[in-house]
């Protein structure tokens with residue numbers, strides 16, 4: 001089946017598509033019961049639809065024309081009952097359909113989101129967020145529409161087509177020959193148009209991603225855009241993007257119009273011909289009026305499904321474009337490998353970090369950040385990590401947090417190789433406060449509690465005190481319950497940093513890293529924050545990175561990063 005589906009799609013690597021369909025099937029399979037139920041409903045629904053013209057035929061031929069009052073009443077009652085049953089079935093169908101569709105859509109999206117959570121900063125650095133968003137939203141919906149809507153409409157189409165053909169032949173096999181001409185003509189036309197539709201759909205999805213990216217990038221940067229008076233330039237950019245989207249959308253609409261319009265015209269021509277020949281037979285008394293009317297209705301019912309089946313063809317093309325775009329996200333591999341059976345970190349850790357002959361370089365960058373370097377970060381000390389801007393200090397921290405693994409050598413905590421640990425377990429024990437503070441919409445308390453959701457109110461109050469946040473909390477209208485607004489826009493840079501420090505305090509880490517964490521507060525507040533951090537984390541390993549000499553002044557140890565080497569400037573005797 002996957003091979004058949006892949007073969008129906010042009011312009012894409014078959015094997016890749018087969019894999020993609022197999023992946024998609026894993027989300028459809030758990031819903032197989034609901035799918036079978038809906039299929040049965042479709043069978044009943046199609047039977048009801050096919051029954052109605054036959055009842056009309058009987059009403060006209062056996063009731064009206066035969067002047068049989070009993071038959072007239074029976075047929076009228078039968079028509080009412082079939083009508084009610086059809087409506088009830090379509091209501092149930094719609095409800096179950098939406099439920100099934102939603103389940104598949106959400107499980108697909110949740111799965112992708114979980115995968116995205118495993119990817120490194122390198123992935124996010126190299127992608128436009130708007131593009132990822134458009135894949136997660138528009139493309140996933142497109143796939144779901146195909147997986148559910150198109151599949152069921154295909155089933156009803158097949159049932160409708162077969163049923164209508166059987167009834168057409170039953171009514172008049174001679175006139176049914178007309179359908180034999182019509183259907184191949186339609187098929188030929190739609191096959192010819194399909195490439196165009198597919199090409200234009202791909203372009204439209206890319207245009208839509210461009211638009212989302214533009215909005216995602218510029219809206220958060222509005223303050224900067226206003227400060228350099230570039231609003232008009234951005235408006236012009238949006239204008240240009242919208243224009244090119246609209247142009248391509250209109251092109252697609254025209255192509256789709258012709259794709260549908262020609263079969264529609266052919267059907268009208270065939271129906272007119274059937275009326276001409278059948279009408280002649282009725283006048284000559286060789287055929288009954290009810291049969292002619294029923295024949296014309298079934299003719300429409302037979303060509304409709306052909307169109308929707310070939311429409312399914314267009315839907316497959318469209319979906320395959322989206323599926324490929326989604327699979328592109330799915331194929332992005334994490335930069336680190338998860339150990340099959342991760343080592344469990346002991347509850348008691350000293351927090352001794354060792355780099356052993358570690359080399360690391362970013363892809364597509366020639367100069368290595370670290371080359372065969374070894375160093376020890378002694379446990380329970382405050383360690384200043386120094387080096388000029390851009391030398392790789394934050395990269396050393398990223399290695400320590402296992403966003404990346406070294407190309408060679410190993411990094412250990414208390415002699416446990418980081419590669420043997422689950423990143424989540426490691427990051428619970430290492431708290432990082434960096435220059436970029438992430439705050440979410442929600443109250444101040446919720447933000448402070450983010451890394452330690454079980455923290456009690458008392459623990460939060462303590463953390464607030466230690467991070468010098470008491471004054472801020474007292475000045476806010478609802479104290480800790482004050483909502484922070486989008487990305488904490490109501491707080492100053494220094495206040496955000498102290499919120500992040502409070503967050504780290506609650507996390508009770510074994511290792512605390514402050515990467516330019518106090519750069520936005522004045523030196524006096526910084527001294528107080530650092531003194532508090534040193535007091536709260538007195539027995540823990542603290543790594544400080546700062547361009548301010550005062551921040552690092554009281555560090556126990558200094559480790560400098562130069563030319564790919566981590567050099568301990570005042571090495572201590574081996575701990576332990």
Ligand SMILES: Nc1ncnc2c1ncn2[C@@H]1O[C@H](COP(=O)(O)OP(=O)(O)OP(=O)(O)O)[C@@H](O)[C@H]1O
Nearest residue numbers: 121122125362365388389390391392393394395396
């Ligand atoms: N994801 C990445 N892909 C490729 N190169 C990167 C990536 N992240 C950082 N770099 C490069 O690696 C080098 C080290 O960056 P890093 O941020 O670690 O330096 P740093 O010492 O922390 O700098 P600063 O003191 O200015 O914060 C820089 O040249 C930077 O351009």
